[in-house]
Amino acid sequence: MRIYNLFPLLAGRFQDWTPHFERAAEMGFDWIFVNPIQKPGRSGSLYSIADYFQLNPLLLNPRSRRAPEALAKAAVKSAERKGLKMMVDLVINHCAVDSPLVKEHPEWFLREPDGSISHPFCMEGGQKVTWHDLARFDHQHTSDPEGLYQFFFDVVDYLIGLGFKGFRCDAAYQIPAQLWHRLITDIKSKHPGIAFTAETLGCSPDETRQTAGAGFDYVYNSSKWWDFSSPWLLEQYHLIRETVPSIGFPESHDTQRLFEEFHGNLDAMKQRYLFAAVFSSGVMMTMGFEFGFRNKLHVVETRPDDWEETDVDLSGFIQQVNAFKSRYPIFQEDGPVNLVGCDNPNILLLWKASNNCRQEALLILNKDPWNRQFFRADNLSHYVQNGAPLVDLSPDYPLDFIPAPYEFELLPGMGRVMVTEGTH
Numbered sequence: 001m002r003i004y005n006l007f008p009l010l011a012g013r014f015q016d017w018t019p020h021f022e023r024a025a026e027m028g029f030d031w032i033f034v035n036p037i038q039k040p041g042r043s044g045s046l047y048s049i050a051d052y053f054q055l056n057p058l059l060l061n062p063r064s065r066r067a068p069e070a071l072a073k074a075a076v077k078s079a080e081r082k083g084l085k086m087m088v089d090l091v092i093n094h095c096a097v098d099s100p101l102v103k104e105h106p107e108w109f110l111r112e113p114d115g116s117i118s119h120p121f122c123m124e125g126g127q128k129v130t131w132h133d134l135a136r137f138d139h140q141h142t143s144d145p146e147g148l149y150q151f152f153f154d155v156v157d158y159l160i161g162l163g164f165k166g167f168r169c170d171a172a173y174q175i176p177a178q179l180w181h182r183l184i185t186d187i188k189s190k191h192p193g194i195a196f197t198a199e200t201l202g203c204s205p206d207e208t209r210q211t212a213g214a215g216f217d218y219v220y221n222s223s224k225w226w227d228f229s230s231p232w233l234l235e236q237y238h239l240i241r242e243t244v245p246s247i248g249f250p251e252s253h254d255t256q257r258l259f260e261e262f263h264g265n266l267d268a269m270k271q272r273y274l275f276a277a278v279f280s281s282g283v284m285m286t287m288g289f290e291f292g293f294r295n296k297l298h299v300v301e302t303r304p305d306d307w308e309e310t311d312v313d314l315s316g317f318i319q320q321v322n323a324f325k326s327r328y329p330i331f332q333e334d335g336p337v338n339l340v341g342c343d344n345p346n347i348l349l350l351w352k353a354s355n356n357c358r359q360e361a362l363l364i365l366n367k368d369p370w371n372r373q374f375f376r377a378d379n380l381s382h383y384v385q386n387g388a389p390l391v392d393l394s395p396d397y398p399l400d401f402i403p404a405p406y407e408f409e410l411l412p413g414m415g416r417v418m419v420t421e422g423t424h
Contacts (some may be wrong), residue, residue, distance in 0.1 A: 001197075001218065001282035002322050007253055007297050008037055010287060012304035014059050014075040014280070019392040022289065025082040027315050028322030032079050033284065035253060035299070036089045037072065041096025043133035046299045047170065048087075050096040052155045069162060076163030086167035087195065088159055091413050092152045093174050094120050094134040102135055108131065108148045110138040138181055145330055149179065166195035172216070173200045173207045180214035197247060197282075201254075205239050213246040218282055221246040223275065224255070228348045230369040234337065237279075241334035248276030249284040253297045260294040260310070262277065268369035270317055271413030277321045278352070278363050278417060281334050290314045296394075320395040328393075328419055330359040340383060346373045347410070351383055360384040362418040369413035379404040380418060388420035 004024035011017050024032060037059055041050035055068040064071060076086050095101055097117060099109060102109060102371040110118035121130040142148050156167065172180065184196050197218040200208045208274070214221050219240060240246065250272035251258040262268035269292065277283040292312030325331040340349040348365040362383055366373045377383070380390055382400060392398040394416045408416060 001031050001033040001195075001247060001284075002029045002277075002325060003033045003083075003247065003282065003284040005033045005035075005253060005284055005286040007302065008034055008056070008059055009299070009302040010297065010304060012308060013061050014071045015061055015064075016304070017075045017076045021079045021082045021084055023290075023315070025084055027290065027319045029285070030084060030326070031087055031166065032084050033087045033166075034089070036091055041098045041133060044300045045096075045133060047091055047094075047130075048096040048133045048298050049091055050099040052095075052151075053158055063335045071160045085165040086163065087168055087197070088164045089170055090139065090156065090159070090167040090172045092155070093138075093171040094131075094136045094137075097133055097135040099135065105144070105147070107143045108137055108151075111137040112315075114332070120174075139175055149182070153183060153186060156183065157190070160187075160191050160194060161184035165193065166196050166197065166199070166217075168199060169216070170199055172219075173211045173222050177210045177214040180211070180216070182305070194267070198244075205236060208236065209240055209243065216244055218245055218247050220284070221248050221280055223248040223279055224250055224272070228275075228365070234339070236293035237334065237337065245334045247284050248280035249286070250276055251286050251289060252284070253286055253299070256296055257294050257373060258289065259292040260296075262369060264292070264294075265369050265413075266292065266312065266314070267411065267413035268315060270371050270395075271365065271415060273314075273318060274321055274415040274417070275363070275365060277325050278331060278415070279337070279350070281332055283322075283325065285318065290318055317395050324393040324395075324417070324419075328359060328361075329357050330354040330419060340386035342375070344373055344375060346371075347375050347385075349375075352386075356387045358388065358420070360386055360388075360392070360420045362416075364408070364410070364416040364418075366410040366412060366414045371412055372406070373410050375410060375416075376405060376407045378406075380406050380409035384420055386420055390418040392420055393417045393419055 006020050011020055036046045038049045038054055039051040039054040039056055041048045060068050060071060079086050110117050118136045119130050119132050120134050120136055121128055195217045198211050198216040200211050200219050223233055258269055291310045293308045322334055335352055335354045337352045341350055342349045346368045348367050350363040352361045364375055390402050392402060
């Protein structure tokens with residue numbers, strides 16, 4: 001999956017999504033992920049859904065005589081005409097606290113000891129952050145498990161009816177794995193080919209492994225936060241890669257914009273996108289990344305008027321990375337990877353192999369997005385095992401011939417990508 005995250009509050013009404021589809025297709029993406037499109041509660045948050053079978057009024061044209069569902073279907077069809085499949089957020093851990101469901105089915109919800117509705121929370125900097133606009137479903141101990149399950153089966157069925165071919169399952173690890181297994185199995189039995197991806201950020205390795213084994217097609221990994229040195233990312237990767245492949249990303253709708261985080265450093269942007277695409281089976285990029293947007297997306301307040309005018313355009317670089325990712329099978333799987341020792345500690349030398357063909361790849365990455373770094377190797381072919389020649393796929397300044405010894409002064413954040421041509 002090469003996923004472009006279209007943020008609906010920034011993109012605006014369904015009818016206005018087509019230019020974003022066109023741009024995503026030109027950059028070589030094959031999936032569009034859109035955050036929740038259903039009607040929110042009083043807070044207005046995309047993730048605080050009040051009615052799962054109505055669409056967000058902000059996405060609708062009030063002058064249109066067509067049904068809301070028809071407008072959504074037209075947007076999905078527009079994406080499909082560009083060769084793009086569409087994936088939507090599936091939020092079944094919680095709903096809006098003011099949703100009619102809270103009164104209609106009180107037995108579906110988790111309660112505090114005093115009987116009040118339980119709200120989701122997280123820990124940030126040692127402080128408990130509670131989302132009071134949300135009510136948590138009680139998937140484990142509800143007295144009506146079948147009714148709750150059937151409700152969400154119908155929700156998924158409804159979204160598939162709009163044309164969506166995949167789901168990003170929000171806070172997937174907070175929901176019992178057996179429920180996911182049943183839901184995914186039942187949906188795929190009725191709708192073969194539907195894809196399920198699990199958001200597992202912030203959970204423990206054990207929780208990630210349990211979630212990954214519930215039938216998901218992909219999980220999202222945490223490569224965005226890697227410092228290119230600590231062992232934890234490779235440990236996480238190897239823990240789950242034989243169970244389910246992963247999706248990497250340089251930023252998400254939940255994070256600070258990378259261009260802002262790195263104080264306008266384009267080299268850091270290119271470094272992080274290239275690494276996510278090479279390291280992981282799938283890659284996801286958030287709308288506006290290609291233009292160096294700085295303002296964090298907001299699940300309540302963002303509007304189309306927040307579109308930023310910049311002099312940045314990374315579309316060509318992203319297109320080159322997506323092109324070799326789509327061409328070479330090794331970059332479409334979570335195969336074995338190893339870090340190779342390097343004399344320069346500011347250089348990451350990563351070896352990757354394919355489980356499905358004879359391809360091997362090398363990534364030579366300047367960890368430092370601010371300074372040049374020198375790399376030298378007597379013979380790069382010594383780092384691969386299948387004996388096939390290496391081809392330089394690097395998006396910047398690729399070499400027609402790879403010399404031995406190999407010497408290269410990498411620009412800040414620059415990555416060199418090599419792959420063997422063995423395909424059998």
